Amino acid sequence: MSALMQDAVARFFANRAAVAALILAVLIVALSIAGPWFNPNGYDTLDWLHAASRPGLPQAHWFGTDRLGRDMFVRTLAGTRVSLAIGLVASAVSVSIGVGYGAIAGYIGGRTDHIMMRVIEILGGLPLIFFVIFVTVFFGRNVFLLFVSIGAVAWLTMARIVRGQTLSIRRQEFVEAAVACGATPARIILRHVVPNLIGTVVVYATLSVPQIILFESFLSFLGLGIQEPSVSLGTLVADGAGELEAAPWIILVPGSFLALLLLCLNICGDGLRDALDVRQA
Amino acid sequence: MARLAAMVRYFLTRLATAIPTLFIIVTITFFVMRAAPGGPFDEEQTLPPEIIANLQNAYGLDLPIWRQYLRYLTSLAHGDFGPSFKYKDFTVTELIGQGFPVTLKLGAIAIFLALLLGIPLGALAAVHQNSALDHAAMSLAVFGIAVPSFVVLPVLALLFGIYVHWLPVAGWEPGSVRHLVLPVVALALPPLAYIARLTRGSMLDVLHSQFIRTARAKGLPLRTVILRHALRPALMPVASYLVPAVAAIMTGSLVVESIAGLPGIGRYLVQGAVNRDYTLVLGMVIIYSALLIGAGLLVDLLYAWLDPRVRAQR
Numbered sequence: 001m002s003a004l005m006q007d008a009v010a011r012f013f014a015n016r017a018a019v020a021a022l023i024l025a026v027l028i029v030a031l032s033i034a035g036p037w038f039n040p041n042g043y044d045t046l047d048w049l050h051a052a053s054r055p056g057l058p059q060a061h062w063f064g065t066d067r068l069g070r071d072m073f074v075r076t077l078a079g080t081r082v083s084l085a086i087g088l089v090a091s092a093v094s095v096s097i098g099v100g101y102g103a104i105a106g107y108i109g110g111r112t113d114h115i116m117m118r119v120i121e122i123l124g125g126l127p128l129i130f131f132v133i134f135v136t137v138f139f140g141r142n143v144f145l146l147f148v149s150i151g152a153v154a155w156l157t158m159a160r161i162v163r164g165q166t167l168s169i170r171r172q173e174f175v176e177a178a179v180a181c182g183a184t185p186a187r188i189i190l191r192h193v194v195p196n197l198i199g200t201v202v203v204y205a206t207l208s209v210p211q212i213i214l215f216e217s218f219l220s221f222l223g224l225g226i227q228e229p230s231v232s233l234g235t236l237v238a239d240g241a242g243e244l245e246a247a248p249w250i251i252l253v254p255g256s257f258l259a260l261l262l263l264c265l266n267i268c269g270d271g272l273r274d275a276l277d278v279r280q281a
Numbered sequence: 282m283a284r285l286a287a288m289v290r291y292f293l294t295r296l297a298t299a300i301p302t303l304f305i306i307v308t309i310t311f312f313v314m315r316a317a318p319g320g321p322f323d324e325e326q327t328l329p330p331e332i333i334a335n336l337q338n339a340y341g342l343d344l345p346i347w348r349q350y351l352r353y354l355t356s357l358a359h360g361d362f363g364p365s366f367k368y369k370d371f372t373v374t375e376l377i378g379q380g381f382p383v384t385l386k387l388g389a390i391a392i393f394l395a396l397l398l399g400i401p402l403g404a405l406a407a408v409h410q411n412s413a414l415d416h417a418a419m420s421l422a423v424f425g426i427a428v429p430s431f432v433v434l435p436v437l438a439l440l441f442g443i444y445v446h447w448l449p450v451a452g453w454e455p456g457s458v459r460h461l462v463l464p465v466v467a468l469a470l471p472p473l474a475y476i477a478r479l480t481r482g483s484m485l486d487v488l489h490s491q492f493i494r495t496a497r498a499k500g501l502p503l504r505t506v507i508l509r510h511a512l513r514p515a516l517m518p519v520a521s522y523l524v525p526a527v528a529a530i531m532t533g534s535l536v537v538e539s540i541a542g543l544p545g546i547g548r549y550l551v552q553g554a555v556n557r558d559y560t561l562v563l564g565m566v567i568i569y570s571a572l573l574i575g576a577g578l579l580v581d582l583l584y585a586w587l588d589p590r591v592r593a594q595r
Contacts, residue, residue, distance in 0.1 A: 129532050137554040138317030255432040262427040
């Protein structure tokens with residue numbers, strides 16, 4: 001196992017694009033955490049004398065300010081932090097649901113599996129994004145609800161992949177041995193099946209983080225996600241979209257951060273998938 | 282023949298399940314919406330209670346909820362989506378009827394473009410695996426998948442609309458193609474990227490299979506092998522991606538229409554939900570769900586066409 005892991009790590013680091021993306025992603029994360037300390041401006045402080053000013057050195061508005069004079073550098077980093085946090089938490093929710101559901105369906109098999117997969121098929125055919133939109137519109141826009149509703153929509157793919165893997169793991173000798181020893185199904189799933197799914201889960205969890213960040217910024221862009229005075233990259237891009245002609249940096253700065261972050265996370269995920277040699281579902 | 286009959290029967294079953302599915306979607310949306318706080322006549326100035334009572338009476342909102350639900354279903358069965366609560370003097374049918382052609386045009390061109398460019402791009406990348414073309418195509422694909430359309434479109438508008446005045450930044454004129462170019466590109470990019478990637482992946486699998494080796498061994502030119510033998514099976518994953526692609530274009534058009542200022546129906550969904558315009562939201566959900574279900578049926582037909590085991594029986 002450890003030799004296999006070493007091979008995988010070596011394969012990942014042989015992939016120059018993936019390594020570059022990983023370094024860049026780490027830099028973005030580090031910058032979003034440490035960056036504001038190096039800038040005297042707060043993310044919601046208004047600097048009326050320098051409203052909508054161009055990027056430059058005066059007053060340390062390195063990336064310019066928005067139309068209320070708030071510093072784009074600090075705001076973008078704050079937005080990145082919020083987007084990343086949402087990506088990680090909602091991914092954790094969706095991965096937990098997906099792994100649990102998929103492993104149970106795959107391990108029990110038979111009619112249970114059939115029904116559970118039908119449920120996924122039906123849910124997959126529904127316009128679930130509309131439900132997220134409705135839930136966030138109707139029941140107030142609190143962050144907890146946002147996590148839960150995004151996570152609840154995003155678990156379908158994970159469950160499908162995990163179930164496929166579980167089907168093949170179930171047939172292996174060590175599972176049979178565990179059954180022969182009298183282990184309960186719950187114990188077998190937790191101690192024998194799930195650990196063997198880790199490669200697949202890591203890959204798809206990595207790929208689901210940028211998807212969820214994209215989804216959240218989409219909702220925030222529509223005015224349904226994170227609310228003022230908090231910011232996410234999506235709300236910042238939405239703010240800038242109206243100022244395109246007069247002050248393009250208001251959209252370009254958070255827009256390029258969002259694009260770069262998503263690009264890096266996607267390339268990392270792809271690299272990880274190739275390195276761990278997980279088959280695409 | 283039996284196979285074809287089975288195919289037809291399967292298709293009809295799917296068609297028959299479409300209506301209950303739609304019914305369930307309508308029911309869930311109806312009751313979730315009613316469970317939400319607020320109502321369509323909440324305004325900044327509170328209206329006198331008599332007026333609210335009159336309004337509720339006029340729209341049937343004072344009836345018990347199950348009566349309202351039955352009333353809505355009955356009018357739906359007559360093809361009537363009901364009156365809009367917020368756009369006074371408009372029925373939902375009129376509102377959707379005005380905007381839907383724009384949205385449909387935008388979405389249809391986008392999906393057509395995604396297929397037209399994505400499939401050849403993916404196939405070429407697979408045939409010339411690890412070439413510069415392959416790397417360029419796959420970089421474009423990662424870009425298209427990662428970068429959201431609401432970043433791509435403003436940047437395109439900035440470049441082509443503001444810095445060089447080739448295309449309008451936003452807006453809409455009936456029949457104008459120039460106004461559609463940027464929104465279509467922004468909308469088509471993500472599905473194009475997925476399609477290119479899917480085609481490349483499945484094409485590589487197919488190219489390594491036995492029957493392709495046989496075709497090559499017969500001395501067929503590479504071009505023929507790819508176009509006549511490899512492409513069709515390689516398109517199976519692309520076919521099953523069509524439903525997610527339609528969904529992606531629908532959700533994308535929500536933001537693309539608002540950025541580009543197109544008079545489509547995208548704005549009604551969020552606006553309608555915010556305004557508690559119950560009938561408008563239900564109408565939108567029905568239209569979008571029907572489109573998705575229709576795409577699913579189309580995929581079934583495509584499978585029959587792509588899979589030789591079904592066709593051989595005809």
